[in-house]
Amino acid sequence: MILRSRLIVQGAKQKKRRLGIRLCRQYQLTWTQKKRGSLESKGTMLLRDYLNEFELDWAQAPVRSELIPKAALKGAKILLIGEQAELQKAIAWSFFAWNDSDRSGVRVQSASLENGVLKTEIAGAEHEMFRPEEADYVILTGFCCREANLDAAEAISYLKHFRQLLETVSALQCRRVLLLSDGRVYGKLGPGFAASEYEAGKTDPCGPGYEAQYFLQAVESMLAAFAREKGFAFQILRTGMMYGACIPVMEHMAAQLARKTAFGEPFQLTLSQEKTSYISIHDVLTAIQFVLTKCPENKIFNVSGLASNASAGELAILLYQNFPEQCRVTMHSEAAEKSDTERPSENKQMAIPSEGSGIWLNTQLLEHYGFVPQVSLEDGLIILVKSLQDTGEVFLFDNTYLGKLEKVQKILLGYLLEIDRICKKHDIKYFLAGGTLLGAIRHHGFIPWDDDADVMMLREDYDKFQQVVQQELPRNIFMQIPETEKGNYNPFTKLRINNTMFATEFTGHFMEMHNGIFFDVLSHDRTGRHKWSQKLHLMATMLTRSVVFNKWGNTDIKGGGAHPVICKIVDHVKYLIPMRLALWAQNHALTFFKNKDTGYLYDGMGRNLKRGAFPANWLSEAVYVDFEGYQFPVPKEYDKYLTYLYGDYMQMIPVSQRRTSHSIVLMDLGEYSDYRI
Known part of the structure; x- marks a missing residue:
């Protein structure tokens, strides 16, 4: 004791x-409710009025990342086109987050092609409509992380429609057209091989499992060809297998394992050395804005999450370590699986299919331009599982x-x-x-x-x-x-x-x-009674504390804020000031108004010094x-x-x-x- x-x-x-x-x-509006139609806003729109805490987290990720130059999005008009309504909605919220934080005047609309004409509607909250030809950026959601289980007729029909769409988009004169794609475009990759943007994986026109590769390649090639012919700027962002809380995604390995873990359903896995790149919706939304505002045009970029390349076994281990009671996994080797095929299949759990597995992305190019993913695979899976469990408890990493x-x-x-x-x-x-x-x-x-x-x-x-x-x-x-x-x-x-x-x-x-x-x-x-005395007292406290702290840590006094010149001068002379004198000055500044009833206090010792004075009562x-x-x-x-x-x-x-x-x-x-x- x-x-x-x-x-x-x-x-x-x-x-x-x-x-x-x-x-x-605070946030109880569900995704299903939001899908029923556009949301209306009276006055200033705040995302927290519309989104639950998981959705708000990923919607604000680009703003929090500090990777996006906000000036580039000031007053921007974003046009979203594609069949993935949920993904479009998520992208829209991430752009609207700038209006929350900075009143940037960003406007987002979704559009669909009907009889050769783009029909638009507001994506997210009400704002003044703009015409498609006024759009600054066009984002095509394509088949990014969407099941591409189309038969030949459906695929041909889609590509014809996509060609018509590109004809229409090419006439808009926007700054850039961004197409979302994913790593399945590389086909099959060899063990331990991470595909760069312009490298090719293995392919087999007659083999099963390559349908998504050919379809995504056709979509990407068509965009590039139209861009060259029509002379507009484009970019392609290839993501790892996307996952996230409160947003529907394709049934890839990580999504299925997370769902089964959330509900305690048993499953079995075959161990494999194949690694797959995954990415949280947080980093997808940030990468979209980063590529549009900071990367060169007419290029392809790969993106995956932080520490997010994993095999099926590594996924299972991550889930088991964090949810040992719910993760009911059985793992065996490929040799054991072949042996099991010769035995009766009674009481065996269904092995999980693995669309998109084995696609490991090399993301060095995007990182070279400064992109830094924020959410690790482990954190992302924890968030996903807990959002699925929906216990009503405040979220915490256990x-x-x-x-x-x-x-x-x-x-x-x-x-x-x-x-x-x-x-x-x-x-x-x-x-x-x-x-x-x-x-x-x-x-x-x-x-x-x-x-x-x-x-x-x-x-x-x-x-x-x-x-x-x-x-x-x-x-x-x-x-x-x-x-x-x-x-x-x-x-x-x-x-x-x-x-x-x-x-x-x-x-x-x-x-x-x-x-x-x-x-x-x-x-x-206590601090001064008047604004001018409070400001002087605040500055004196800040400077003396900075001298003590930076002498102690042998670091530089940051030169920003309202008095950069003074900070720079003090930084140069701080080593000439004895620590005993610096401590005396700091304590004298803190207690300068000690015996004066000024009616105001300040947090001179703590982290809230810059917030200034507050009433003593x-x-x-x-x-x-x-x-x-x-x-x-x-x-x-x-x-x-x-x-x-x-x-x-x-x-x-x-x-x-x-x-x-x-x-x-x-x-x-x-x-x-x-x-x-």
Whole structure:
């Protein structure tokens, strides 16, 4: 037992799943509902008003990636053409995300060819219509990751229609025409061979399984021929086998295994050395915008996901490692399969078909131009399986932190109870702070993926806390401040557990420093009464903190922001300033208004310094709320305070980013690996 608190959590409360707080499920509109027709928007359209959390995650992926030059899409008119309505809808949402974040004025319409004329309709939300000839970009969804099980007559009919479509598109005078295709165009590839854009795989006109190859080749060739003849710019984007939450995809290996795992259905696989390239819908949508805005015209590009080349066996292992109870897989070798064909087939599970398998893409060309995929195959499969299960719980990656996140949170809760005991004993007012406060209000406990805890105090309470805490803490907890440890220059108090390791990417460079599991205690200090004094105080605090931090880490002060010249000058002279003087200046800046009743506070010690001042009366009174089954104090004006910190604080971070908030590079819980309160 590392802390003195002896309170015991009631069994029912202990079993409460904090991941299941349904009030956070803000997005309930299903894909099926959206397919019934165009959505209407009154005023400003926000994607979260239309999409569930999984759809919102991939729709915003291009904006989050920071790979797309937003100026290139300012006011852009996008025309989507093809039979894949669901994929078109996803592409439309990804372009509309720019209007959410930057009011870029992007407009998207879908079109179909009827009697030689393009008939358009709005794709997604209502906006002012544009004529097809006004389109800046035309995107043809083609047969990308769609079953190409057409007979000869259907294939010929489609190609005739596609030819008519290209005749019409060639007259539009748009900037570019982008065709979506996929790796099946390469046919069969040899073991360990990754196909580049202009390489050819094996083919057999008389053999089975090559229908998709010939069909996709015909579509691509027809586009290239028309582009040369008519003189318009084109691009072809060949994807790996696409998958994603809440979007229908072809029945390739990964999609089928994920579905069977989600519902606990047994399946068997034949082991093979053939690797297949897969790609999450997140990266498909980002690649589409990247190719249109940053890549040269009249070229072909391959794209696959992050660490997303896998054989059937590797897929099964990934799923089994993350869903051991649901993934009911049986694997055997090709030799065993041949032997089994000679035996009775009673009670045998159907082997999964493998359309698109064995296509490994070389994506060096697109990466050369700067494209970086964001979603790994493992993360993408976890998202897909959990979206299919649809349990109603808040999504979280269960494989975070080497399986130790829940244990870390229990230790932090023990910290919090000890802080509460000390503060009550000495009449010290404190509040839950930062993400801990947000978790208390939104989840009634820790944010499911959070790995730290914070409390905040006013300066007078903070000083009092520092005076008494060392006498009150158990011996195995160390109060880490510059005065108690040489080489530590944090502006706030950290409490660390002895004989543990919890080093961040930054503190991991200072192994002589105490790097145990930590809990942060911060002061909110007074700032100026007037805007001009607040700005000067903010700048002084920012500069002194930057000097201390960058001298400590031997790094450069970034020269951006509102005062790049000042930052550049300070960066050059910081090494001439003794650390003792820098620390004095930092502390003097933080406490400059200490004895003045200005009516305003600021987060001078924490991460929210740039948010500026806020009214002091927001922290004048505390109320108690539930946090992991206990009652802890939060500001009575928590709504105003959290809005100041996070804006719409009830909106959670994207699904694919719900891993821990700190980059912990070294972790060892020591004797507390089975800690219980």
